[in-house]
Amino acid sequence: MSRVRLREFWSAYKNSRLGISGLIILIFFIFVAFTAPLLTPYDPIRDKFLAEGSALPAWFKIFPQYSGLPETMDFTVQSEVDCAGWSFKFEGPVTLNIQEPLTFTFKAADRVGDSGVAEFTHKFNYEYSPPYSFRVNMSLQFLDINNVTYSAELLILTPEYESFLVWSIGPSRRPLEPPNISLDSKGIPFELKSRMGLEWHRNVAEHIFSKRGPYTLILRFRVNGDSGGSSTLTISLGKLVLHVPGRVHGVLGTDHLGSDIFSQLLYGSRVSLMIGVSAALISVIIGLLCGLVAGYYGRIIDEAAMRLVDVLLVLPGLPMLMILSSLFGRSIWNIVFLLGVLSWPGFARVVRARVLQLKTAAFIEASRAIGSSGSHIIFKHLLPNVLPLAYATVALSIPGAIMAEAALSFLALGDPDTPSWGRMFYSAHSFGAFQRLAWWWVVPPGVAITLLSLSFVFIGTTIDEVLNPRLRVVR
Structure with missing residues (x-):
């Protein structure tokens, strides 16, 4: 994207309140992810028994009934x-x-x-x-x-x-x-x-x-x-x-092992951003290449690719992730790879439909007439015309990846050595946070997942409106 087009894109994007709101929220989470070691002195996984298990947040001491509780x-x-x-x-x-x-x-x-x-x-x-x-x-x-x-x-x-x-x-x-x-x-x-x-x-x-x-x-x-x-x-x-060991600790207390919940929340932003962006990029790249090749070459290549897409589309996503993560191991990179590989079929169909419209256009016929190869036409002429779809799809795919990882971790199928928000839900559910109404253990990761997902939805929707004029609303 040239500087002129980038400037035009930003000029249109900044007029969207929704897009600016999403960008502000995203910048906040990126800041938290990068500065987590500065914002908390504790390691979310290694530092255990900092206080009693399930200790209350330290600010509870402002209430008279908790004022005498000891800190560590x-x-x-x-x-x-x-x-x-x-x-x-x-x-x-x-x-x-x-x-x-x-x-x-x-x-x-x-x-x-x-x-x-x-x-x-x-x-x-x-x-x-x-x-x-x-x-x-x-x-x-x-x-x-x-x-x-x-x-x-x-x-x-x-x-x-x-x-x-x-x-x-x-x-x-x-x-x-x-x-x-x-x-x-x-x-x-x-x-x-x-x-x-x-x-x-x-x-x-x-x-x-x-x-x-x-x-x-x-x-x-x-x-x-x-x-x-x-x-x-x-x-x-x-x-x-x-x-x-204290009965109160830190901003959000401790989990059942005495680990700092606030540290888990901060470091969880790193994991969610990494998982969401990586899985979305893998998904979009695979879908983009598959849609371009299937749409341009057609015939048996198109038929084989679309039948594969049909099979993947009818498979239940979460059960497949559960089975494959159990088979291949619960490493966070295995989960990222599986999320990316299982999420591309829908975008591949969208790209294929767009390529079928474009390949009969005059500029494609002219390029073919002068002897351009199929790969040249795909990457020189077709790819730039479908990239706007990819930009929006990347942003809109990230929330799904974040939610899928949280679901796997909640079901005890996530990486046990990674401090993710889904792992916080699993610990809270398994060790009595819901029974004790320990909302400070449950609500913060839920709010964080919601806000981060909303930020990408706002950004993706705004990008789609800016790059696809037919979707623009009358302001």
């Missing part, structure tokens, strides 16, 4: 002795090296009954409603262990001075394997729950953090020296992190 928090205890680290007290032959990392040593002479206690404490404030869970992670490096029996336990002391044992090990004569404390409140054994006075189905985190105020972490080691020589135990303490 990490209480960190540094491997040092100060306000950011541990306080300590010892009994028996225990010494402490306060240089980072914090290290304590039990050393006893050759006497049966020598024992010691090393107790580390750290206070922190919790001023929110009870969480659904918490996790504790801490590394313990055993530098020396010889002729001793030790045990260790981690307790949480509440504002009402009620202590809860949440982790324990020993008595043992060997280093801890793996050498770290890794605790999830959802996996606390029933034995420890029974000590807390809880039934097996009760939530430990809600019970421990039922009050607001100062809490204390207590890490206690008990060491007993054995007979038969000197007894030594040296342990280096790493950083301890108490992770409390």
Whole structure:
């Protein structure tokens, strides 16, 4: 298209309110697609457990009944002795090296009954409603262990001075394997729950953090020296992190895996644009070539092509996509290819009908009379005359491809590693969003699909009106 014709096209296009509206919406989604990594710090697939599963959006806290819900928090205890680290007290032959990392040593002479206690404490404030869970992670490096029996336990002391044992090990004569404390409140054994006075189905985190105020972490080691020589135990303490997943998170909350829904929405625009444009281009190119060749050469080529078109037109589209995607795999590129290959027959018929009108025109007969080849006539004379149909068809085919991919993903036949809007619908449907009336999980992808599809419909309709004068409306 020359600059002059392009200028004429834009002059006519910009007079259409519908076309300009579609263009503005499309530019918005393109902007979101390109800037998604800047608009959100989270990866929509890899970043899981950012908060509790199905956490509410953070802005829910403006309502009084949700104001106390916690966002995700990490209480960190540094491997040092100060306000950011541990306080300590010892009994028996225990010494402490306060240089980072914090290290304590039990050393006893050759006497049966020598024992010691090393107790580390750290206070922190919790001023929110009870969480659904918490996790504790801490590394313990055993530098020396010889002729001793030790045990260790981690307790949480509440504002009402009620202590809860949440982790324990020993008595043992060997280093801890793996050498770290890794605790999830959802996996606390029933034995420890029974000590807390809880039934097996009760939530430990809600019970421990039922009050607001100062809490204390207590890490206690008990060491007993054995007979038969000197007894030594040296342990280096790493950083301890108490992770409390939030019950509210981000702009749109989290899904069942604790992944950020807002990130999935932003990155979904990339997938939908890529799928829609790619599948529409494949479909239009195949339909354009098939229609040009069948319409110009006619006879057996036309007959064979049109019978193939008839077969593809009567096949049910979505069931075919479901079967083929199951056979060829659920890769996003397989889905794009299948959408393109199954969507061209209708456009091929339109192009063929237009070519049948054009091939008897005087300029085609003149070109044939001077000895032009069939390929020259097709690409030099016929193609430019049917391209206006292709421009509009590309734009109008994109919504169908976007909706088809969303339908496949909703039926669990989409690419599981791709953050598409259809995958968001599948997760919402499968993991209780509809039952909980979690509209912030369901409505945004639906609105996004609708707006993006409408933008291409507006653009395609306007292009059709501009390039096909008989369709223009009287303004």
